[in-house]
Amino acid sequence: MLQVNNLTFQYKKKPVLKNISFTVKPGEHYSIIGESGSGKSTLLKLIYGTYDLKEGHIFWKDQEILGPKHKLIIGPEYMKYVAQEFDLMPFITVAENIGAYLSNFYPEEKQARINELLDVVELQAYAHTKAKELSGGQKQRVAIAKAIAKQPEVLLLDEPFSHIDNFKKQSLRRSLFKYLKEKQITCIVATHDKDDVLSFSDHMMVLHDTKIIAENTPAELYKNPENKLIASFFDEFNIIENYGIVYANQLKIVENSNLKATVKQSYFKGNYYLIEADLDGNIVFFEHDSNLEEGLNMCLSVLK
Ligand code: ADP
Numbered sequence: 001m002l003q004v005n006n007l008t009f010q011y012k013k014k015p016v017l018k019n020i021s022f023t024v025k026p027g028e029h030y031s032i033i034g035e036s037g038s039g040k041s042t043l044l045k046l047i048y049g050t051y052d053l054k055e056g057h058i059f060w061k062d063q064e065i066l067g068p069k070h071k072l073i074i075g076p077e078y079m080k081y082v083a084q085e086f087d088l089m090p091f092i093t094v095a096e097n098i099g100a101y102l103s104n105f106y107p108e109e110k111q112a113r114i115n116e117l118l119d120v121v122e123l124q125a126y127a128h129t130k131a132k133e134l135s136g137g138q139k140q141r142v143a144i145a146k147a148i149a150k151q152p153e154v155l156l157l158d159e160p161f162s163h164i165d166n167f168k169k170q171s172l173r174r175s176l177f178k179y180l181k182e183k184q185i186t187c188i189v190a191t192h193d194k195d196d197v198l199s200f201s202d203h204m205m206v207l208h209d210t211k212i213i214a215e216n217t218p219a220e221l222y223k224n225p226e227n228k229l230i231a232s233f234f235d236e237f238n239i240i241e242n243y244g245i246v247y248a249n250q251l252k253i254v255e256n257s258n259l260k261a262t263v264k265q266s267y268f269k270g271n272y273y274l275i276e277a278d279l280d281g282n283i284v285f286f287e288h289d290s291n292l293e294e295g296l297n298m299c300l301s302v303l304k
């Protein structure tokens, strides 16, 4: 398994990560979440061996992952890293980019493998397009395909779908994560998108202020968010006296209760409306199946 022991790291004076320890089992899908600047990318880069460590150790199975002082080429051979700012060779085609790490010794196998990877990232139609002619999202998909071409044991993905539009994102996510599970590729994903995590991650951690402030399964953290930061990652929520953190979908209109609120605004959300209301001078949000007029008075109840 991947073992991160007591990692502390800083670029300059200010520490970015302090005493970070966690483990990821082989074949596991593990997510790192946190606000922008919380150190997600730094942690992935450290796992890849991009920087030398002054404090702490990282192991994959029984091998220590070492930084550039100890290694000529950055990155262990069993690991691939797709950076937030991925880079491709611009003047060769998508298929050639994806096959860049594959041996030319078995041309038929190489072509079959490239086709399989084009399917995973849904880029068959662009096989012969030059990388420089692709959109940001398409380039990101090529970078992912290239990283899994030689089937790494561990794949590090930094915000893997950040450049990909909503039309493609859902199906691509399912296709990629299913592929990685089938091949038992250990996958560590840095993200700020709950949809990358909820349906796919076995475990997740929350980075905040240089530390891991929570680590558990997505279901556990969703059901019992320990603080506002964790709740805000998952959904719209409220803090309600005597109840604590209450998601908008846990607050419902009832005949009578002592939570008396007045509608301020309704937001159409597709299969529901998000209602903004005034509850004793505080703004609360709840989900409702129809539009509600501003000024409407009603009673709310917490259904946890
Ligand atoms: P995230 O990926 O969660 O947005 P990063 O790991 O990119 O966060 O950054 C964490 C902190 O480290 C930020 O304060 C950022 O400004 C700083 N940082 C990131 N890369 C460098 C670098 N190469 N040199 C100096 N500071 C950096």
Ligand code: MG
Binding pocket: 040, 041, 042, 084, 158, 190
């Ligand atoms: Mg980042």
